Amino acid sequence: MKSYDVIVIGGGLQGSSCAYQLSKRGHKVAIIEQNDVASGTASHTDGYVGFSEKAPGIDALQGWHSVKLYHELQHELSYEIEFEPTGFMYVCETEREFAAASDYAKKIRDQGFDMTVIDPKEMCELEPNLAPDLVGGILNKSDGLANPYRVVFAFVNEAKRNGADVYTHTTVTDIKRNAKGEVEGVVTDRGDFLAPKVVNACGVWAPFIGKMVGLEIPIEPRKGMLLITEKAEPVTQSIEVLEFGYWLAKFFADFKRPVSELVEKHNVCLNIETTMSGNTVVGGCRLFKGYDIKSEYEIMQAIAERAIRFYPMLKDMHCIRSFGGVRPFCLDHLPIVSGVDEVPGFYIAAGHEGDGVALAPITGLLIAQIISGEETPFDASPLAWKRFEGVDLATLAEHP
C-alpha cells in the first residue's frame, strides 16, 4: 500500500497549489483526482487574479497576498501560466453605483491597498472601447490575469518534480480513520492510500468528502456562464473590466440595476478580459442551479446584451463558444482554509467561489504552512473551519 505524508484530494487550483507548496517543503505528497487535473471548475472559468472582487478586511488581505505570490510564481514555475499584472477596473453605469464604488475604493485604500477613483475621461483613455456614457470607475494596477488551467498544470508539474505522485481518474470513496478518529488515509476505487494528513481541496465537491468524516461543509455550487469571442483585435487593453454592479450583486442580494428583464432574471453582470491567446472572455452570472453546467441560450443572450452595453464594438464580433461552470460558494462568502480540530489530520481548502484562481497561491501556501507548523504571513484564523462552531448553518443559507 502506498504511503504519503499528505494526500491532497482534488487536482484543481487549490489542490494543485497545496501539493506544490507541500512538496516544496519536502513532504511526500499525492494528489488524488476523480477526473483529469484541471477538469472541474478550473477549466470552466475566467482568469481574473486580484483582490478587487473581495470585501474589505481578511478577504482583500488574502487576495493581496495571493496577487503578490503570482508575481513570484510566474518566475518560480517552469510552465507558462500566462500571468499578466495589467490592472483591474470597475465601471459604473449609475451615480448610485459610482458612490458605492468610491466608498468601497476608500475602504480598500484605508487598508493600505491600491484603488483609485477615475472619471469617464480617464476610463476611456485606458479602455478606448468602453461606451462613452458611463459615470465613472475605480482602478487598481496590481491585479491581473492568469490562465486558470495552465496554473493547475504548472503547480502539478512542479509538484511532480518535487516528488509528488498524481493519481487521476481515481475516486476517493472513504477516509480511513483509527479508533481515536485520526486520519490514516483514503479508500479509492483503485485501492487504499495511507497518510496521516488529508487535505480536502474539492471545491464544489468538498461537501461529499466532508460527509465521509461527518462534517457538513457549507459549500454550494454557484453557476457561472461565459462567452468566448473569435481572435480579433483586443476588446479590452489586457485589463480585467467588471461592472461594479457585479460586486454589489455578489454581496447584496437586493441590489437592483436599470437593466432589462432578461439581464435581471439571470443575474447577469459584465466581466470581460482579452486573454493572451487573443480571444476575449465575456461573462457573467451567478446562479444557484445545482451542479448543472450546461450552456443556456437565455443567459448567453443576456450576457451578449449586457456586454454590448459596455463594449458596443462587440455587436459585430463573433461568439465562437459558450461554457458554464460551477463555483464553490461558501455560505459566509469566505473560503475555508484550515485544519479541523474534531478530525485530527483532516484539512479543508475549499469554498473560494469566483476567487479560486486569484486565491489559489495563498491558499496553498497557508495549508502548507499550517501543516508544516510555520508562521503564516497574516492571521488566517478568520478562514478557519472553527468559525462555524456553534453556528446554525441554516441561518447562513440566506441567498436568493
Added chain:
Amino acid sequence: MSLNYDDDMFVCRCEEVTVGEVRQAISDGAIDVVGVKRRTRAGMGLCQGRTCERLVQQILAQELGKSPAEVGSSSVRPPVRPITFGALAGGDF
C-alpha cells in the same frame, strides 16, 4: 490503422498545434480529447475542433491503444457556428 505522422505536422490549424504537441500532452497525462484540448488548445479555435478532432482522436487512440470512441470528443456547446454578439443579444439564433 498505422499513423506515422511527423511530430511537426499541424493537427489543429486554427491554433497551430502540432502532432508532437499532442503526443507531449498525452505523455503529460491527457487520456481524452478534452485533456489534449486543455493542454495544447487543439480545438479551441474558430472551427472549434471540427477539423482537428478526428485527428486528435486518432493520435490518442494510437498512443494509448484505445478505440477512437474511448478517447471521447469535446463537449458540445453552443453556438454551433460563430454568431455575432449583436445577433445573439437580439435573440436571433
